[in-house]
Amino acid sequence: NGQAGDVRGAELGRLSSRPSCSKEELDAIERELLDEYRFGLQQLVEMWGHACAVAVAKAFPLSSLNRRQPTLLVVCGLERNGVVGLACARHLRLFGYEPTIFYPKRSACALHRDFTVQCEKMDIPFLSYLPTEVQLINDAYNLVIDAILGPETDIKTVKEPYTGILATLKQVKIPTASVDMPSGWDVEEPREDGLQPEMLMSLSAPKKCAANFSGRHFVAGRFLPYDIQKKYDLNLPPFPSTDCLVQL
Amino acid sequence: MNYSSSEADPETTEPLRYLSKDEVAAIESELLKDYRFGQQQLVEIWGHACAVAITKAFPLSTLSKKQPTVLVICGPNQNGSVGLVCARHLRIFEYEPTIFYPKRSMESLHQDFTVQCEKMDIPFLSYLPTEVQLINDAYNLVIDAILGPDADHTDVKEPCASILVTLKQIKIPIASIDVPSGWDMDAASKEGINPDVLISLTAPKKCANRFSGKHFLAGRFLPYDIQKKYELNLPEFPGTDCLIEL
Numbered sequence: 394n395g396q397a398g399d400v401r402g403a404e405l406g407r408l409s410s411r412p413s414c415s416k417e418e419l420d421a422i423e424r425e426l427l428d429e430y431r432f433g434l435q436q437l438v439e440m441w442g443h444a445c446a447v448a449v450a451k452a453f454p455l456s457s458l459n460r461r462q463p464t465l466l467v468v469c470g471l472e473r474n475g476v477v478g479l480a481c482a483r484h485l486r487l488f489g490y491e492p493t494i495f496y497p498k499r500s501a502c503a504l505h506r507d508f509t510v511q512c513e514k515m516d517i518p519f520l521s522y523l524p525t526e527v528q529l530i531n532d533a534y535n536l537v538i539d540a541i542l543g544p545e546t547d548i549k550t551v552k553e554p555y556t557g558i559l560a561t562l563k564q565v566k567i568p569t570a571s572v573d574m575p576s577g578w579d580v581e582e583p584r585e586d587g588l589q590p591e592m593l594m595s596l597s598a599p600k601k602c603a604a605n606f607s608g609r610h611f612v613a614g615r616f617l618p619y620d621i622q623k624k625y626d627l628n629l630p631p632f633p634s635t636d637c638l639v640q641l
Numbered sequence: 642m643n644y645s646s647s648e649a650d651p652e653t654t655e656p657l658r659y660l661s662k663d664e665v666a667a668i669e670s671e672l673l674k675d676y677r678f679g680q681q682q683l684v685e686i687w688g689h690a691c692a693v694a695i696t697k698a699f700p701l702s703t704l705s706k707k708q709p710t711v712l713v714i715c716g717p718n719q720n721g722s723v724g725l726v727c728a729r730h731l732r733i734f735e736y737e738p739t740i741f742y743p744k745r746s747m748e749s750l751h752q753d754f755t756v757q758c759e760k761m762d763i764p765f766l767s768y769l770p771t772e773v774q775l776i777n778d779a780y781n782l783v784i785d786a787i788l789g790p791d792a793d794h795t796d797v798k799e800p801c802a803s804i805l806v807t808l809k810q811i812k813i814p815i816a817s818i819d820v821p822s823g824w825d826m827d828a829a830s831k832e833g834i835n836p837d838v839l840i841s842l843t844a845p846k847k848c849a850n851r852f853s854g855k856h857f858l859a860g861r862f863l864p865y866d867i868q869k870k871y872e873l874n875l876p877e878f879p880g881t882d883c884l885i886e887l
Binding site (some may be wrong): 433439510515 | 675677678679681689692693696729730732734752757760762763861864865866
């Protein structure tokens with residue numbers, strides 16, 4: 394059918410013109426931001442965490458949640474992705490949600506520790522273990538925020554507890570929103586055995602693996618200097634008004 | 642029943658508290674020491690919220706000059722750094738800020754914020770024209786990020802003292818960050834400048850009690866325990882907004 398073919402071709406064309414970054418580009422951008430532009434990690438994590446929280450509030454407004462309490466589960470990994478999850482949880486608490494954090498392996502680095510204390514002092518509960526009984530998770534929370542693994546993780550080296558956590562999360566029936574990239578994917582290509590979230594919040598710019606992401610997709614974080622955007626040909630769509638995120 | 646801060650019966654809602662200099666210092670100390678917030682984090686939160694406040698008070702479409710120019714005057718301390726971050730976000734919001742930052746702090750935190758602005762191609766003036774008409778003609782508004790709650794209003798040194806003299810004569814609107822420069826934090830002063838807009842950071846200060854212009858509360862991050870401990874009685878922030886108009 395010629396017509397279907399044309400539509401499909403146009404669809405592919407639109408998708409392939411979406412901006413997305415390779416691992417090298419991501420590393421280069423981050424090095425520039427930190428070394429030349431003198432952004433600090435604390436600053437970046439705060440901006441990303443806040444923008445992710447705003448994205449969650451947009452996609453899952455308080456009034457739309459099914460459970461009686463606006464509960465959500467934030468699962469945080471060890472690296473950058475995890476600490477952004479912590480900042481996101483804190484902002485969600487301020488927006489009136491009731492986040493619970495599962496942060497099984499704590500980083501020793503001061504940045505993570507500080508963001509952890511900020512959450513603890515906001516009275517956000519930290520789970521000591523994740524139920525393997527998936528129904529318990531489905532019943533207790535409205536959604537899961539996946540802040541486990543990010544672009545810096547080498548998917549081939551992922552060990553416990555994360556392998557077990559991913560196995561559990563793949564079975565939950567409630568929606569999942571991933572920070573930056575779905576955990577278990579390679580930064581440059583999707584993987585069937587990783588999580589399949591309903592929503593993705595790409596930090597600053599989408600990664601290559603997200604080029605054909607079919608769920609709800611936001612770019613979260615509005616601070617990339619124009620020179621960097623131009624240099625790496627990011628072609629980000631314009632952000633509406635003063636919003637710190639844009640839906641792709 | 643749904644209470645908004647404007648509709649609430651005054652007898653049933655506790656009034657918003659205006660903080661003294663000591664209370665401000667105590668809260669900041671708790672945030673940094675007990676709550677482990679970082680200064681870089683706080684300044685980023687404040688600067689961003691100030692920029693959003695500016696866009697609300699002076700939307701791009703309402704500016705009278707052909708270019709959306711804004712002059713941001715930054716002092717040597719924290720207030721100045723907040724101004725730097727505010728300028729950077731205004732640039733991203735498509736305003737054209739110009740920064741005047743005559744006395745640069747030596748602290749690496751403040752230097753980092755300066756580099757971020759420089760690399761965003763935000764111009765830095767090397768001197769402030771004393772000819773006030775030049776400022777009136779070039780910019781739509783001035784953002785006063787000169788002196789904050791930590792300043793000693795009785796001992797304003799150069800170059801801030803002269804800058805305040807110039808600012809008192811300009812005709813374009815002024816928006817002050819946190820405290821109008823030159824005011825005594827605990828009382829409204831006749832000496833300092835008279836801004837059209839005040840953007841209080843986190844909670845309003847005592848001196849703002851008699852401020853009659855447009856007043857915003859900027860920065861949404863205060864843990865509930867601190868709000869309760871100091872009886873701040875902050876009004877509700879709408880939606881996911883990081884500021885409230887008081």
